[in-house]
Amino acid sequence: MSHVQYRYTTYFYKSRQRNDRKNIKFSWIRDAIENPTKYKVQDNNRISVWKFIQSERKCLRVILMPDGRTIHNAYFDRDENRKQYRKKRKNNDFYSYGQGKTYSY
Numbered sequence: 001m002s003h004v005q006y007r008y009t010t011y012f013y014k015s016r017q018r019n020d021r022k023n024i025k026f027s028w029i030r031d032a033i034e035n036p037t038k039y040k041v042q043d044n045n046r047i048s049v050w051k052f053i054q055s056e057r058k059c060l061r062v063i064l065m066p067d068g069r070t071i072h073n074a075y076f077d078r079d080e081n082r083k084q085y086r087k088k089r090k091n092n093d094f095y096s097y098g099q100g101k102t103y104s105y
Contacts, residue, residue, distance in 0.1 A: 004034075004069065005069070006030070006033070006069055006070070006071055007069055007070040007071070008070065008071050009065065009070060009071070009072045011072060011073065012071050012072055012073060012074070015073060015074075015075075020075070020076070021074070021075055024060065024074055024075070024076070028051070028053050028060055029060070029062055029071065029074050031051055032049050032050065032051035032060050032061075032062045032074075033049055033062055033064065033071075035051065036049035036050060036051055037050050037051050037052055037059075038050040042063075045066040046063055046064060046065060046066060046072065047063070047064040047065075047066070047068055048061060048062070048063055048064075049061070049062050049064070050062075050077065053076075056076065058076040058077075059076065059077045060074065060075070060076055060077070061073075061074070061075055061076070061077035062074045
């Protein structure tokens with residue numbers, strides 16, 4: 001268990017009310033931040049991290065403010081899910097999608 005205290009923007013709290021985001025668990029968000037599959041610093045210095053959530057069979061994207069401790073947004077990234085689907089289908093490996101594998105970019 002991490003000892004890092006995360007903060008949240010007002011936008012994050014408001015977006016959590018959306019039906020497509022209500023079921024995203026804080027433990028998934030914390031895991032995405034601490035053990036990302038993919039990491040990127042955006043042009044505005046915000047940090048994007050992705051993590052495949054096996055139980056949902058989707059990629060969770062978490063956007064952090066530049067301090068790396070304030071969560072601005074968290075959602076299942078449809079674009080990343082499509083990329084993984086195409087990659088798996090191309091390799092005839094779709095049915096093992098997310099089965100203990102780490103995908104780097």
